[in-house]
Amino acid sequence: MAENADQTLDCSGLACPMPILKTKKAIDAMKIGQVLKMISTDAGSVPDVNAWTSKTGHTLLSHEEHAGTYTFYIKKVK
Amino acid sequence: MADEQSKRIAIIAGHGTLDAAYPPLILATAAAAMEMEAAIFFTFYGLEILKKGKADHLKVPPIANPAMPVPMPNIIGMLPGMTAAATWMMNSWMKKAKVASVSSLLDIAIESGVRMIGCQMTMDVMGIKKEDLIDGIEIGGAATFIEFASHNAITLSF
Numbered sequence: 001m002a003e004n005a006d007q008t009l010d011c012s013g014l015a016c017p018m019p020i021l022k023t024k025k026a027i028d029a030m031k032i033g034q035v036l037k038m039i040s041t042d043a044g045s046v047p048d049v050n051a052w053t054s055k056t057g058h059t060l061l062s063h064e065e066h067a068g069t070y071t072f073y074i075k076k077v078k
Numbered sequence: 079m080a081d082e083q084s085k086r087i088a089i090i091a092g093h094g095t096l097d098a099a100y101p102p103l104i105l106a107t108a109a110a111a112m113e114m115e116a117a118i119f120f121t122f123y124g125l126e127i128l129k130k131g132k133a134d135h136l137k138v139p140p141i142a143n144p145a146m147p148v149p150m151p152n153i154i155g156m157l158p159g160m161t162a163a164a165t166w167m168m169n170s171w172m173k174k175a176k177v178a179s180v181s182s183l184l185d186i187a188i189e190s191g192v193r194m195i196g197c198q199m200t201m202d203v204m205g206i207k208k209e210d211l212i213d214g215i216e217i218g219g220a221a222t223f224i225e226f227a228s229h230n231a232i233t234l235s236f
Contacts, residue, residue: 015177017108021186024111055083055112 003061003073005037006030012041012069019045020052023074027058030076035061038072045070086231088223089118093236094126096136096168096180101236103127103183110190117193117231119223120215121200124236128196128211133181140164147171188214195222 009026011019019040026036038049046063049072053060061073087109091102102124106116120128127133140146140155146164154160178186188194194215201207201217208217216222227233 013176015175017104017111018178021107021111021190024190052112055114 003035003037005073006034008037008039010039011045012039014040015042016044016048020048023049023052023072024056027056027074027076032076032078034076036072036074036076038074040070040072041068043068043070045072049074082230084114084230084232086115086226086229087117088227088231088233089116090223090233090235091118091120091124091127092122094123094136096138096165098124098236099127099133099136099180100177100183102234103180103187105234106192107183107186107190110187110192115191115193115226116187117195117223117226118187119195119197119218121197122204125196125200125204125206125211127180127184128194128215129206130210130212133184133212134179136180137161137165138168184212193226 007026007030009022011022014022019038019042023036023038026038030036049060049063053074058077059075061075063070063072087106089102089106091099102118106118109116126136138161140150140160140163141152143155148167150160150164195218196208196211196215198217198219
């Protein structure tokens with residue numbers, strides 16, 4: 001379920017809370033409607049990205065897991 | 079009833095050990111990333127985290143710590159060099175897990191607008207001057223923290 005991303009952020013190898021902090025920074029620099037593809041190897045990213053999008057209001061379009069790598073597609077909505 | 083979400087988090091950092099430095103900084107930076115207003119009040123030994131050049135040299139005490147991953151009886155933990163050994167061990171695990179350093183979390187906290195408040199009273203008690211502490215922080219007292227926290231803040235103490 002791959003989406004088209006406007007930008008990719010690779011957080012591979014980074015531990016909590018860095019994937020969320022970097023996601024926030026990347027989304028802030030993007031335009032409304034654009035999609036960020038964020039890659040993480042931190043299993044905690046799955047609940048954390050969900051929590052982050054529900055708190056900030058951005059949309060988690062989809063996420064997939066492949067061999068310990070998690071890919072999230074997040075749409076900036078505001 | 080509407081889901082009234084708290085928009086603030088007010089944290090007290092009262093300890094100056096490596097393990098105690100992380101939770102306030104991780105939670106405050108995460109809160110800032112979640113578009114909340116965050117403040118950390120550094121008091122007593124928590125001021126150690128803010129001292130210039132100290133952030134990446136905080137230690138892990140093996141004494142009275144039954145949760146050490148490698149169990150260490152107090153009588154061993156009190157021997158010279160054991161604090162350094164426990165600190166080295168923890169630092170190598172943190173590095174392996176690629177956990178951000180305390181100094182980089184401090185930088186991110188300041189950059190993302192977390193209010194970093196050094197406690198004036200304990201600075202006076204412990205002889206710590208503002209110039210001993212890193213830039214980008216403010217100095218305040220109990221009322222400064224309480225006023226911030228009084229606006230429906232989640233409050234945590236470490």
